[in-house]
Amino acid sequence: MSILQDIKDAFRQPNNTLKQLILINVIVFVVLIVMRLLLTFTVGPGAYNYLMSFIALHSDMGTFITRPWTLITYFFTHQGFLHIIFNMLNLYWFGQLIREYLGDRKLLSLYVIGGIAGGVLYMLSYNFIPYFEDRAASSVMIGASASVLAIVVAAATLLPNYTFNLILIGPVRIKYIALFLVILSISGAVGDNAGGNIAHLGGALIGWLFIKQLQRGNDMGRPMHAFFDFITGLFKRRPKLKVTHRRTTTFTGKANGSTTTVAGKPSQKEIDLILDKISSSGYESLSKEEKQKLFQASQKE
Template sequence: MSILQDIKDTFRQPNNTLKQLILINVIVFVVLIVLRLLLTFTAGPGAYNLIMSFIELHSSPMVFITRPWTIITYFFTHQGFLHIIFNMLNLYWFGQLIREYLGDKKLLSLYVLGGIAGGLLYLLTYNFIPYFEDRAANSVMIGASASVLAIVVAAATLLPNYTFNLLLIGPVRIKYIALFLVLLSMSGAVGDNAGGNIAHLGGALIGWLFIKQLQRGNDMGRPLHAIFNFFGGLFSRKPKLKVTHRTSAYSTRTNGSATTTVGKPSQKEIDLILDKISSSGYESLSKEEKQKLFQASQKE
């Protein structure tokens, strides 16, 4: 099977957001490597820099107004191998947790909202804080770090006691991993990559807010879902009219006997389950609670 067919299959498969996000980042990275090589040897480095100016996020408000789409394109763009490897590994590890417990739509919402929040905080600080005044005219930013840190912090907020086995260190709770990454970004907010680290903090804030609001029954990603559904409907084929009836059921146990309850778990039930995960970890859930959480994520 060809690479092109593998790519097509990845985007055709439903509930495959995590692989799709990683693949988009990798494709953009590879395309930019090829373009940089070709343009440098033919038209010169200026041609490549011109293309990048329409992808990277510029700190100047006047430039940003003429290229507003860069608030999105910048967090799908990388140029260094270590940069993209570090981001994609964290996206995969922590994205798996968000995808498993909250579903693909929540994962996509966190990625996009984290990137937008990071970009906006970058623009605001570079234009309204005097310390950055000298840098604002020529600063640009790329990278998915703000989006990824939003997912990292969200996972740590939802499952603080979940552990990863780190090489040479052993088991570490993810709340400490997230805290380390946030402190690292704070320490770098006055360094050479100040803009990038400030964007990381914007993503981290969104990750924390997203889960806290979700636990209160508010989905910050709902407006994004409406936008995605609208544009998705424009490019999808409309199926033939077909009337079907399907009943969803999950089992519960009362007084030692099994009964069947029909319907989707209520938001109140999901909120209670999320609160239990936050306080005691996913392992503390009963089989029925895990099934309800799984059903809610599949039907979002």
Template sequence: MTSIFDDIRNAFRLRNALNQLILINVIVFVVLLLLRVILRISTHSDALFETILEYIAMPANPGVLLTRPWTIFTYFFTHREFFHIIFNMLNLYWFGMIIREYLGDKKLVSLYILGGLAGGLFFLLFYNLIPYYQPRAVYATMIGASASTLAVTVAAATLLPNFQFNLLFIGPVKIKYIAAFFVLLSISGAIGDNAGGNLAHLGGAFIGFLFIKQLQRGTDLGRPIHAVGNFFRNIFKPRTPLKVTYKNQSRTSTYTTSGSGEPSQTEIDLILDKISKSGYESLSKEEKQKLFRASQKKD
């Protein structure tokens, strides 16, 4: 058991956002699974477990949501069914690798969180503004990372539309077609039993597309997410003793970038212009690496 906790601790120390997102989802799933088993054995009922689940699932009822505002975040880390989390985590892993490779860890985290928030917003708006859904808004709730994972999927397809995956029994398929299939599947399910979940998927898909298009124009929609993350990171970060120096050499070295290998802003602007005109596929390996280093530096 100690080795398991050590593995979890090490996973968070390695600063791999993709593995960390998957691990958080798995930990929450396992905790809920064990809790459900324990409560079923001790109470012979799922009633208490369902009550607990209500406090981490996002409600469609705005009045209830106001009393549980944290659920807009907790819902997209929560799964109840085994196949639900497996499907979501596989998609997150496959398409998240692309986002992480080209844009870095923080962009991936931003996409995941923004996708979840957009999915929750779509769920809330549709269920309270569209007459077809309004009767369900009183009792409907939502859990699952599908909106977040579809945001990552559509973002990867927008970033590299002609990138291919080798699918079992099918062969190579461009990811733009895979993403389109998931979006169409969500549209068709928007009038089914899981209408709320599928509406949330569409919110995630929308933000995934918008995120990449804005990034290609030089606007990072994830900056507010980074700012909040940095705020809390600085709160819990151990403070180091303040060291003051008056040497001119030290001050100069603080601001110089010569020899660091970091691309200049002019280089980044030229690369972004090239992406806007010809897409990511037109970039050379060196240009992709420069863009990645710049994203790490700015974040």
């Protein structure tokens, strides 16, 4: 099977958001490498820089107004192997946790909202903080770090005592990994990559806020998914109407103080209680029934 066919299959499979996000980043990275080579050898390096100006996020508000799509494209764009490798590894490791416990839609919400928040904080800082005044006209930003850090902090907020085995270090709880990355971004907010580190902090804030709001029953990604569902619905074929007559019976009852349905799908109250238990005692403390309810909730959306 060809590489192209593998890519097509990855985008056709349902509930495959993590792999799709990684693939998009890798494909953009490879395409830009090829474009840089071709443009440099044929037209000159200036042509590639001009192309990047339509993808990277500009700190200058006047430029951004003419290219608003860059608030999205910048967090799918990388230059340098270490840059994309580090981001994609963190996206895979921590994204697996979000995907397993909260589902693909929550993972997509965190990635997109975290990237947007990082980009907005970057532009606001460069335009309203005097320290960055000299850089505002020429600074541009690319990279998925803000999106990835949103996912890292979200996973650490949801499962603070979950442990990763790090090479040469051993088992480390992910709350300490997230804390280290946040402190690293704070320390770099006055360095050469100040704009990027400020964006990281915007993503980290969204990751923490997203989980805290979710535990209170508020899904910050709901408006985004409503928009996506509307757009995709425009391109879906409407099925032919079939008129059938059948008798239906609806039953609702209460179990353990929470409303359930005959389909067995857990209520929001049940999910909130399970998330609180994970936050305080870890995923391992859940019963088999609670794990099943969490899985059903992730499939509901």
